Amino acid sequence: MARATFSLPRRGAATAPPESVCLLRLSAIGDTCHAIPLLRTLQRAWPSTRFTWVVGKFEAKLIGLVDGVEVIPFDKRGGLRAVRDLRARLAGRRFDLLLQLQVALRASLVSLAIPARFRLGFDRARAYEGQWLFTNARIAPKEREHVLDSFFGFAEACGVGERVVRWDVTVPAEARVYGERLIPDARPTLLISPCSSEPTRNWMPERYAAVADHAVERHDMRVILCGGPSDAERTMGAAIVQAARTSVVNQIGKDTLPELLGLMARATALLCPDSGPAHMGTMAGIPVLCLHATSNPDRSGPYLSRQWCVNRFPDVVRRFRGIAPEAMPWSDRIEEPGVMELISVADVTEKLDALLRSRA
DSSP, X not given: OOOOOXXXXXXXXXXXXXXXXXXXXXXXXXXXXXHXXXXXXXXXXXXXXXXXXXXXXXXXHHHTTSTTSEEEEEOTTSHHHHHHHHHHHTTTXXXXXXXXXXXXXXXXXXXXXXXXXXXXXOOTTTOGXXXXXXXXXXXXXXXXXXXXXXXXXXXXXXXXXXXXXXXXXXXXXXXHHHHHHHSOSSSOEEEEOOOOSSGGGXXXXXXXXXXXXXXXXXXXXXXXXXXXXXXXXXXXXXXXXXHOSSOOEEOTTSOOHHHHHHHHTTOSEEEEESSHHHHHHHHHTOOEEEEXXXXXXXXXXXXXXXXXXXXXXXXXXXXXXXXXXXXXXXXXXXXXXXXXXXXXXXXXXXXXXXXXXXXX
C-alpha cells in the first residue's frame, strides 16, 4: 500500500509522513470513542508513525484497550499540578504533529504542555473558546457534520483521504468472562444503560420498565441493567426493577468499562439515552436504541445505529424553541426539564420490534 502524504494548509509541498503524532482529546467517553476511527485511519496510512494520546484518567481505562498507541492519562481535576506533571513527562520530546481534537479552553491550555511542530485544530468557525489561538494549522471548514466525521477532517488536512470506520478494541479475557457469565447462551439480551451524566437527558424509570416488560413478554429477551456506581444511577436502577412486572437483572455499579464492553459484545441490543455507553455499544458492534430528545442524533448519535435512534429532537425544537428544526444551530442542545417526556414507550418498543425483525 502506498503511504499517504503529510501536508497541512499553507505549508507548501507534501512531505513524508510524520514520525510522531499526539492526539489530545481528554473527554468525554462518547467523543473519545468517536476519535478512535481517526486513529485507525492514520495508523493504516502511516504504519511507521508513533502515536500518543493524552486523555482523561477515566477515559484512559477505555483508550488503554486500543492497540498501537501510547496512552498518557491526564487528571482533569489536577489543575496546574496536572499540567506541570504532563510537561515533565514529555520533557525532551517533540511531536511532529499535535491533533487538538477538543475545543474546550481547558484542553487548549493543556496543549501548551505538549511540544509539537504543527498544532492542528478546528477551522475558525468551529474553534470555540479561542482554540484557534493555540494552533498554527486548521482543518477545512465544514457544516452540519457528525462529530465522528468532523474528526476525519484532521486526516484530510494531512493528505489522508481514505476513512477507516473501525475500532478493533481488544476486550481483556477477564472482561469477556464477565460477559459470558451474565449472558451464557444464545437467548437474545437487551442491555439498558438508563443514565447520562446530564440528568435532563434521562428517561423515566417506569418507561424503561415498560420496555423491559415488552422485551421479555413479546420477545423472550433477557434484560440487564448496566451503568456506573453513582447514587443517581443506583436509584434509577432500583426504580426500574421495582416498576417492572418481569425479572430484570440489575448490574448497575457492578462492572468496569472493560467489563461493560465484554457484556455489550454478547448482547443483542443496547437501550440508553444520549450518553457514553451509546458509543461504546457502537465500538462493541451491537445496535443501539438511543433516546434523542435533547440532542440531534445526526450530529452526536451512535454512528452506525442512527436508523435505530428514537429521534424526538425536531419535536422538541418546535415546542421548546418555537422554530423549525433546520433553523436550530447545529451544535446546540435543549437540555431542559420535560424534554424527555416527549419520548413514549411505543416509540421505543416499535424500534425494538423493527430491529429484531431485521435480525430475523
